[in-house]
Amino acid sequence: MQKQFHPVNEGLKALLNTPQSIVILSHVNADGDAIGSCLALYQYFLKKKHTVSVILPNDFPDFLKWMKGHEDIIQYKTQQEKAVPLLRGASLLVCADFNELDRLMGVKNHLSEITAKRFLIDHHLNPPVDYDYTYITDQTSSTAELVYRFIHDMNDMDLLDTAMAECIFTGIMTDTGCFSYNSSLPETYETVAHLLRTGIDKDRIFDLVYSNYSASRMRLMGYVLNEKMKVIPEWHLAYITLSKAELERYHFVPGDTEGFVNLPFSIKGIHVCGLLMERNEFIKVSLRSHGEFAVHSLCEKYFHGGGHKNAAGGEIAMPLEEAEKYFLQIMKEHEHELARLI
Structure with a gap:
């Protein structure tokens, strides 16, 4: 497997030490990894005293609408009047779980108007466009696990609470098919062990995601x-x-x-x-x-x-x-x- 990892850029660390207007973006038809990553980052940046919004191109599955902060997610497709001013006013765009801008659908049309710095956090390599900051590797199960590592590398593990851990665990669980693929690295299970120590109930999370269909x-x-x-x-x-x-x-x-x-x-x-x-x-x-x-x-x-x-x-x-x-x-x-x- 190809190795490529960008540690936290010192310029990004400095930027995040001052209040920012952050917009977190993820891809169309967002899945468990995308939603879990976005909401964990949302809670983290709020704790860091930033102004934060999450904007998605469209709706996401009902079985993910229980994580803390899900009700604050803005859907561009139905809430453009709210999404566009936030995009234009952002000082930092965080792109989570995607690197192809086409996966933003209509949101992409506004990026040329935005002067904000761009930060990519993703477990897919070789982004086709340039970002000001990147935190990427394929040596991880999911973007959610990478969010955990990012918080760790920012020396902010004291901010990781049960609600954030639930979001990260959901991302890891869903992006590995309940640990049936893309989950052979010891670091994944070390991450999960720490998430369990925060007090998450993995059985409850499983039921909320997989026993909640029509x-x-x-x-x-x-x-x-x-x-x-x-x-x-x-x-x-x-x-x-x-x-x-x-x-x-x-x-x-x-x-x-x-x-x-x-x-x-x-x-x-x-x-x-x-x-x-x-x-x-x-x-x-x-x-x-x-x-x-x-x-x-x-x-x-x-x-x-x-x-x-x-x-x-x-x-x-x-x-x-x-x-x-x-x-x-x-x-x-x-x-x-x-x-x-x-």
Whole structure:
């Protein structure tokens, strides 16, 4: 695994020692790592006596709307009149869990108007644009774990309380599939051990995230398994496609397909899984793998995305039927690698 780590910049430390107007940003369709990271940073910067806001491009799953500060998150899609003045008045933009500005959707259109310093904290390498400060590495499970390390490197561990620890744990738990991937470094479990010592209830957090779905979501999962999952045994591959119409039939809300991409792993011999889901203007692609088959390189090369070696995603602008053919064409090009998976 490539190593790249930028410690806390002394200029950033100096900046954060004086009151700032901070806006924390994360990506469209924010997941548990994004929300957990943003809210942990939100609470941390408030404790440091800064003025802080969190702005997301759109809504996020209901099963994440229990963490402290979630009610303060501003959704650009429905609250532009509130978001834009905060962006223009910011002295520091914190970009958490993304490095591609396109993932900000409409928020991106205002960045040219903003003179604020930009700080990237992320576990994906090689940002395509320049930032004033970076705190990045791929030697971590998640951005949430990196937030923990950032607070530690700022010598502010005395500020870490149970509420912040809950947010960080949620980010780590969800971005590792409950520690089933991207979680082989000892430092991850040392971080979790410290979070537990703050008094978090990991079982309660698990239930809030994973036992909080609707009946419609369960029926959607049944439909996916019965009608939409396609298995190619000779490639050790299984994948799922979902159209907008199918999602609407089951009253889809953000977060309902969380974990669907991993379902085929329960099949003996399946080592690579995919989910292609139709959104308003693109097809969202999620890929997972076991072993040495690196899905993040496929997402970077073919789907304008990235991620971890064994868990990655991206998107592509074409009709769902064409996207499925394109996906299979890509898999065909890698069939010899796929056939060797055991």
